[in-house]
Amino acid sequence: MKRVVIVGSGGRLGAALGREYSNQFDIVGFNHAQLDLGTAEQMRATLGGLEFEALINTAAQTNVDRCETHQEEAFAINGEAPGVLAEICARKEARFIHISTDYVFDGEKRAPYTEEDEARPISVYGASKRAGERRALEANERALIVRVSWVFGPDRPSFIDWALNQAREHEEVSAIADKWATPTYTLDLAGLLQPFIANGQA
Numbered sequence: 519m520k521r522v523v524i525v526g527s528g529g530r531l532g533a534a535l536g537r538e539y540s541n542q543f544d545i546v547g548f549n550h551a552q553l554d555l556g557t558a559e560q561m562r563a564t565l566g567g568l569e570f571e572a573l574i575n576t577a578a579q580t581n582v583d584r585c586e587t588h589q590e591e592a593f594a595i596n597g598e599a600p601g602v603l604a605e606i607c608a609r610k611e612a613r614f615i616h617i618s619t620d621y622v623f624d625g626e627k628r629a630p631y632t633e634e635d636e637a638r639p640i641s642v643y644g645a646s647k648r649a650g651e652r653r654a655l656e657a658n659e660r661a662l663i664v665r666v667s668w669v670f671g672p673d674r675p676s677f678i679d680w681a682l683n684q685a686r687e688h689e690e691v692s693a694i695a696d697k698w699a700t701p702t703y704t705l706d707l708a709g710l711l712q713p714f715i716a717n718g719q720a
């Protein structure tokens with residue numbers, strides 16, 4: 519059975535992946551308390567001696583407002599850490615899957631974004647996540663960067679749950695009307711990523 523490391527296993531997506539994959543892969547999960555992405559030495563010490571075939575990084579500083587006021591922290595966790603994880607994986611020839619975001623785009627386009635579109639982040643969060651994508655690919659050319667948006671699922675409430683609850687409880691709901699995204703269901707993402715781990719699909 520392939521061993522798969524999930525970094526950020528306490529988060530919305532990390533928890534879902536750990537559970538969904540538990541009967542097909544040997545899952546080793548690290549939550550924030552067990553592995554801090556702010557410390558490169560800790561990442562190298564904890565993961566360097568572990569054998570695994572794939573590592574999925576779902577951990578991030580996801581609080582967009584906090585990123586604006588804590589830029590250094592945002593760039594350390596979202597920007598630098600993915601490069602360290604990618605490098606650790608490259609040494610082991612393990613598949614590195616890194617989760618990124620639609621926030622790498624500026625939102626000016628009036629049609630769905632594709633991989634070919636130029637990333638032009640307009641927030642610290644977006645810029646830090648874009649830096650993480652670059653670092654990961656510089657350190658590991660086989661790294662797989664997966665950009666998702668509005669992640670929702672059973673493991674942690676999200677904007678989607680808020681909207682559904684509001685719609686159930688009120689005749690009218692006040693919400694932002696100038697933002698468009700395609701929500702990503704964590705269990706769908708688990709299914710989509712599975713072949714990349716199981717078959718080592720490029």
Ligand SMILES: NC(=O)c1ccc[n+]([C@@H]2O[C@H](COP(=O)([O-])OP(=O)(O)OC[C@H]3O[C@@H](n4cnc5c(N)ncnc54)[C@H](OP(=O)(O)O)[C@@H]3O)[C@@H](O)[C@H]2O)c1
Nearest residue numbers: 528529530531550554555577578580617619666667668669
């Ligand atoms: N949520 C969205 O709508 C959304 C949209 C687009 C992209 N994404 C991306 O999707 C991925 C998964 O997001 P999610 O929705 O699962 O977010 P989440 O529930 O906030 O999970 C992120 C996890 O990262 C952990 N973390 C934060 N700082 C850390 C650090 N310094 N070291 C180690 N772990 C740390 C958090 O732990 P604590 O909670 O204990 O701090 C949390 O468990 C992230 O890469 C995010 O950028 C999310």
